[in-house]
Amino acid sequence: MRRVHSTEVRNAVLQKLSQRGVRLEDIAEIVYEMQAPYNPSLQMEVCLESVRAVLEKRELQHAILVGIELDMLAEQRLLSEPLQTIVASDEGLFGCDETLALGSVLGYGSIGVTTFGHLDKHKIGIIKRLDTKIGNGVHTFLDDLVASIAASASSRIAHKHRDWEEEIGPPFELIAGDTEKPTISRVFEETESSVVPLSAEENAS
Amino acid sequence: MRRVHSTEVRNAVLQKLSQRGVRLEDIAEIVYEMQAPYNPSLQMEVCLESVRAVLEKRELQHAILVGIELDMLAEQRLLSEPLQTIVASDEGLFGCDETLALGSVLGYGSIGVTTFGHLDKHKIGIIKRLDTKIGNGVHTFLDDLVASIAASASSRIAHKHRDWEEEIGPPFELIAGDTEKPTISRVFEETESSVVPLSAEENAS
Amino acid sequence: MRRVHSTEVRNAVLQKLSQRGVRLEDIAEIVYEMQAPYNPSLQMEVCLESVRAVLEKRELQHAILVGIELDMLAEQRLLSEPLQTIVASDEGLFGCDETLALGSVLGYGSIGVTTFGHLDKHKIGIIKRLDTKIGNGVHTFLDDLVASIAASASSRIAHKHRDWEEEIGPPFELIAGDTEKPTISRVFEETESSVVPLSAEENAS
Amino acid sequence: MRRVHSTEVRNAVLQKLSQRGVRLEDIAEIVYEMQAPYNPSLQMEVCLESVRAVLEKRELQHAILVGIELDMLAEQRLLSEPLQTIVASDEGLFGCDETLALGSVLGYGSIGVTTFGHLDKHKIGIIKRLDTKIGNGVHTFLDDLVASIAASASSRIAHKHRDWEEEIGPPFELIAGDTEKPTISRVFEETESSVVPLSAEENAS
Numbered sequence: 001m002r003r004v005h006s007t008e009v010r011n012a013v014l015q016k017l018s019q020r021g022v023r024l025e026d027i028a029e030i031v032y033e034m035q036a037p038y039n040p041s042l043q044m045e046v047c048l049e050s051v052r053a054v055l056e057k058r059e060l061q062h063a064i065l066v067g068i069e070l071d072m073l074a075e076q077r078l079l080s081e082p083l084q085t086i087v088a089s090d091e092g093l094f095g096c097d098e099t100l101a102l103g104s105v106l107g108y109g110s111i112g113v114t115t116f117g118h119l120d121k122h123k124i125g126i127i128k129r130l131d132t133k134i135g136n137g138v139h140t141f142l143d144d145l146v147a148s149i150a151a152s153a154s155s156r157i158a159h160k161h162r163d164w165e166e167e168i169g170p171p172f173e174l175i176a177g178d179t180e181k182p183t184i185s186r187v188f189e190e191t192e193s194s195v196v197p198l199s200a201e202e203n204a205s
Numbered sequence: 206m207r208r209v210h211s212t213e214v215r216n217a218v219l220q221k222l223s224q225r226g227v228r229l230e231d232i233a234e235i236v237y238e239m240q241a242p243y244n245p246s247l248q249m250e251v252c253l254e255s256v257r258a259v260l261e262k263r264e265l266q267h268a269i270l271v272g273i274e275l276d277m278l279a280e281q282r283l284l285s286e287p288l289q290t291i292v293a294s295d296e297g298l299f300g301c302d303e304t305l306a307l308g309s310v311l312g313y314g315s316i317g318v319t320t321f322g323h324l325d326k327h328k329i330g331i332i333k334r335l336d337t338k339i340g341n342g343v344h345t346f347l348d349d350l351v352a353s354i355a356a357s358a359s360s361r362i363a364h365k366h367r368d369w370e371e372e373i374g375p376p377f378e379l380i381a382g383d384t385e386k387p388t389i390s391r392v393f394e395e396t397e398s399s400v401v402p403l404s405a406e407e408n409a410s
Numbered sequence: 411m412r413r414v415h416s417t418e419v420r421n422a423v424l425q426k427l428s429q430r431g432v433r434l435e436d437i438a439e440i441v442y443e444m445q446a447p448y449n450p451s452l453q454m455e456v457c458l459e460s461v462r463a464v465l466e467k468r469e470l471q472h473a474i475l476v477g478i479e480l481d482m483l484a485e486q487r488l489l490s491e492p493l494q495t496i497v498a499s500d501e502g503l504f505g506c507d508e509t510l511a512l513g514s515v516l517g518y519g520s521i522g523v524t525t526f527g528h529l530d531k532h533k534i535g536i537i538k539r540l541d542t543k544i545g546n547g548v549h550t551f552l553d554d555l556v557a558s559i560a561a562s563a564s565s566r567i568a569h570k571h572r573d574w575e576e577e578i579g580p581p582f583e584l585i586a587g588d589t590e591k592p593t594i595s596r597v598f599e600e601t602e603s604s605v606v607p608l609s610a611e612e613n614a615s
Numbered sequence: 616m617r618r619v620h621s622t623e624v625r626n627a628v629l630q631k632l633s634q635r636g637v638r639l640e641d642i643a644e645i646v647y648e649m650q651a652p653y654n655p656s657l658q659m660e661v662c663l664e665s666v667r668a669v670l671e672k673r674e675l676q677h678a679i680l681v682g683i684e685l686d687m688l689a690e691q692r693l694l695s696e697p698l699q700t701i702v703a704s705d706e707g708l709f710g711c712d713e714t715l716a717l718g719s720v721l722g723y724g725s726i727g728v729t730t731f732g733h734l735d736k737h738k739i740g741i742i743k744r745l746d747t748k749i750g751n752g753v754h755t756f757l758d759d760l761v762a763s764i765a766a767s768a769s770s771r772i773a774h775k776h777r778d779w780e781e782e783i784g785p786p787f788e789l790i791a792g793d794t795e796k797p798t799i800s801r802v803f804e805e806t807e808s809s810v811v812p813l814s815a816e817e818n819a820s
Contacts (some may be wrong), residue, residue: 004492004501006781012492058774059505059724065493066506070476078488082414082422083475091414093367095315095469096476096510102318103509107722109674110300113307117322159673162298166621209697209706210576217697263569264519264710270698271711275681283693287619287627288680296619300674301681304718305711312517314469364468371415503777505725512728520710523717527732572708 006058013061016068020142026126027051030150033124034115035157042157050153050160060104060149067100067141074138090131090140097141101148105155112155119147211263218266221273225347231331232256235355238329239320240362247362255358255365265309265354272305272346279343295336295345302346306353310360317360324352416468423471426478430552436536437461440560443534444525445567452567460563460570470514470559477510477551484548500541500550507551511558515565522565529557621673628676631683635757641741642666645765648739649730650772657772665768665775675719675764682715682756689753705746705755712756716763720770727770734762 017024031047054060073079074087086094098120105112123131127146130139222229236252259265278284279292291299303325310317328336332351335344427434441457464470483489484497496504508530515522533541537556540549632639646662669675688694689702701709713735720727738746742761745754 002495003499004495006778008492009496058503059509062496062504062506063509065496066480069489069493070480072490073483079479080482082418083479085412085414086419086472086475089413093314093316093364093468094472095513096472098315098319099469099473099513100506100509102315103505103512103725107724109298109722110303110307110718111298113318114303114322114325117319118326120319121323159298163621207700208704209700211573213697214701263708264714267701267709267711268714270701271685274694274698275685277695278688284684285687287623288684290617290619291624291677291680294618298673299677300718301677301715304674304678305714307718308520308710308714312519314517315513368416503724503726503774508725508729512725519708520713520717521708523728524713524732524735527729528736530729531733569708 009058009061009065010056013055013064016064020068020071020139022126022130022142022146024048024051024055027146027150027153030119030125030127030146031153031157034119034150034154035161038158039161046157047153050156051149054108054149054152054156057104057107059107060152063100063104063148064145067097067145071138071141074140087140088138090138094140097144100141101144105148105151108152108155109159111158112151115154116147116151119151120144123147214263214266214270215261218260218269221269225273225276225344227331227335227347227351229253229256229260232351232355232358235324235330235332235351236358236362239324239355239359240366243363244366251362252358255361256354259309259313259354259357259361262309262312264312265357268305268309268353269350272302272350276343276346279345292345293343295343299345302349305346306349310353310356313357313360314364316363317356320359321352321356324356325349328352419468419471419475420466423465423474426474430478430481430549432536432540432552432556434458434461434465437556437560437563440529440535440537440556441563441567444529444560444564445571448568449571456567457563460566461559464518464559464562464566467514467517469517470562473510473514473558474555477507477555481548481551484550497550498548500548504550507554510551511554515558515561518562518565519569521568522561525564526557526561529561530554533557624673624676624680625671628670628679631679635683635686635754637741637745637757637761639663639666639670642761642765642768645734645740645742645761646768646772649734649765649769650776653773654776661772662768665771666764669723669764669767669771672719672722674722675767678715678719678763679760682712682760686753686756689755702755703753705753709755712759715756716759720763720766723767723770724774726773727766730769731762731766734766735759738762 025048028044028047028051031050032042032044035047036042070079070087074084077084077088079087085091090097102113102116105116119127123143127143127150130143130146230253233249233252233256236255237247237249240252241247275284275292279289282289282293284292290296295302307318307321310321324332328348332348332355335348335351435458438454438457438461441460442452442454445457446452480489480497484494487494487498489497495501500507512523512526515526529537533553537553537560540553540556640663643659643662643666646665647657647659650662651657685694685702689699692699692703694702700706705712717728717731720731734742738758742758742765745758745761
């Protein structure tokens with residue numbers, strides 16, 4: 001049996017998200033809303049970059065493919081009963097959508113999990129739009145997956161921000177205006193540019 | 206080496222919670238706030254009973270003993286560095302408190318996890334009071350443990366409520382005022398004193 | 411949209427397992443093999459009863475329906491690519507099967523998780539037979555789900571066994587042959603028909 | 616209150632492990648035993664490098680500090696009862712050690728979790744030596760933490776190995792002996808040298 005190359009998996013993920021009406025910019029907006037209070041100089045492009053980075057992980061890519069597949073099969077009424085009704089109605093006590101989504105967020109530490117719980121409860125932005133059942137669209141899995149992507153990307157920024165603070169040293173150095181110290185954008189550039197697309201580092205760690 | 210009887214463990218848990226200023230009624234209030242929107246006839250005593258029930262679990266009892274021990278050792282400055290400073294300051298990226306608390310909530314399904322995430326972010330009631338650092342009190346672990354107890358007890362009620370709805374049958378029967386159908390308080394009594402097949406106990410816990 | 415009654419869900423689970431060649435007795439055999447070393451007087455019927463009990467849980471029931479559905483769709487080549495190839499070939503780094511199965515075992519404490527890890531690696535009995543790819547049968551999700559059921563049922567017995575030991579008191583009482591003390595089968599009967607404070611049901615599930 | 620720099624945390628982790636008799640080489644040996652069957656050309660130095668890499672993660676560092684602290688306090692009989700007896704005797708149903716250790720392994724995907732379960736059951740090498748209770752040494756938490764480090768490092772190698780296989784292309788190219796293709800050691804060097812010590816990438820992802 002042929003083996004699926006990771007490039008094929010990644011491309012399928014990006015295509016499916018787009019096909020289901022989710023733009024990476026929509027997810028980045030949620031990340032911004034989550035992290036801006038702790039990080040006033042945060043820029044939207046940093047959020048978008050973080051969304052792209054977490055989407056390189058195999059665990060999350062597979063979860064997205066499985067979840068969207070089940071949503072689409074339910075839309076076409078191709079699941080067997082009683083699963084068809086449970087998924088199509090986004091049954092309150094059905095938890096496989098959250099279990100699948102939680103699996104990938106666990107790798108981003110406790111901030112990831114609590115942010116996921118928050119987003120799952122207070123569906124904001126694109127998550128809200130997906131959760132609102134209109135017409136025949138089924139997004140039972142997708143809204144949780146988007147919450148998972150956003151929570152992971154948020155947690156990743158929180159950790160990077162701390163690393164940046166440590167690199168520039170204690171606050172008084174900021175006041176002193178030491179221009180030789182790295183700026184946050186420089187730190188991000190450095191760690192980003194050294195990470196090759198779909199690198200082992202991104203996937204395994 | 207002597208073996209600790211489960212009665213001794215349970216009594217220690219109740220005593221420690223009380224000693225640290227947490228009354229079971231405080232936790233029941235959070236449960237009420239979480240579940241009342243989905244269950245308008247919910248009574249406070251049902252919430253309190255649910256808190257007591259989740260506190261019977263070994264996994265949670267052990268987590269409470271470990272967490273409170275670490276809080277108290279940090280208060281007395283008996284931990285070694287750098288752990289002493291990390292715990293005493295409730296370091297933002299320290300996640301062992303949430304990991305320990307999450308361990309016991311995972312058994313209550315996905316509602317438990319999302320409620321935990323919500324409570325961890327929007328600290329309400331007693332959780333808020335514990336989180337507010339006053340004087341030398343350290344509650345780094347305890348606030349997450351209380352969130353875990355409340356989230357577990359909430360999820361347990363959500364599952365029991367569904368079981369009750371199924372027992373009384375579809376809504377029109379309620380309108381018909383079938384007085385032979387079980388009331389919710391009767392269902393709770395019955396499931397407490399005996400486990401029927403597909404009981405709430407089995408589902409929720 | 412109609413609401414699915416829990417009886418319908420449970421019946422579908424039992425029917426699907428049977429249809430896919432998994433008898434509850436096969437799972438009970440794995441449970442026996444896991445627990446007999448710690449509990450020499452363990453009887454097969456206790457293992458079977460424990461398998462039945464964990465199968466009453468909503469979280470696990472839903473996971474079984476989702477997993478078997480994906481296996482069967484892959485057999486019929488009805489999944490879209492690249493998911494079709496990934497599931498049909500039980501790709502080594504595909505982890506959604508384990509994530510889904512792990513979700514329900516987490517509720518049974520740490521013994522459940524380590525037993526699941528062990529079974530997932532040393533596939534024994536029916537798990538081995540499912541994992542061996544013969545003909546067109548796809549059991550990518552089912553082998554992990556069976557490991558999850560067996561691990562949960564094993565952990566549940568370990569907790570119940572401890573409760574029983576505590577009820578009969580310290581070992582010397584056994585030597586004294588106190589025939590008034592409860593036997594293990596009596597304890598199981600009692601805890602099934604009624605939940606006593608600190609009962610096995612509460613602890614193990 | 617002063618803030619603990621991540622360098623201080625990392626140094627404390629390495630010092631504590633050494634102080635408790637765990638050499639990174641001991642852990643690398645377990646990793647080798649786990650991964651060699653899937654990767655015949657695996658070298659011990661790659662395993663050691665992987666152990667070092669997972670030890671850069673904040674989540675795991677914090678878990679190690681907490682776990683060793685509790686072990687040492689139990690050795691000195693400084694925990695309050697009944698926790699003192701539970702930890703000192705490594706009580707069979709005590710699960711906080713596994714919960715804490717599992718928290719950090721979850722970030723490495725499903726291979727990490729099943730390897731952890733396997734190691735927790737079939738304690739090999741240094742884990743076996745720690746688990747064997749000799750004299751007054753308490754290693755209730757440490758043996759699970761070492762299993763977690765080894766499982767994480769193993770899973771990381773499995774993912775990297777796949778990336779390497781994809782980079783060199785399909786098997787027939789290997790036969791063709793295309794010397795321009797990257798070798799596995801070259802792939803590791805490249806991804807390693809681009810990761811700065813304690814980088815954000817390592818910590819957050």
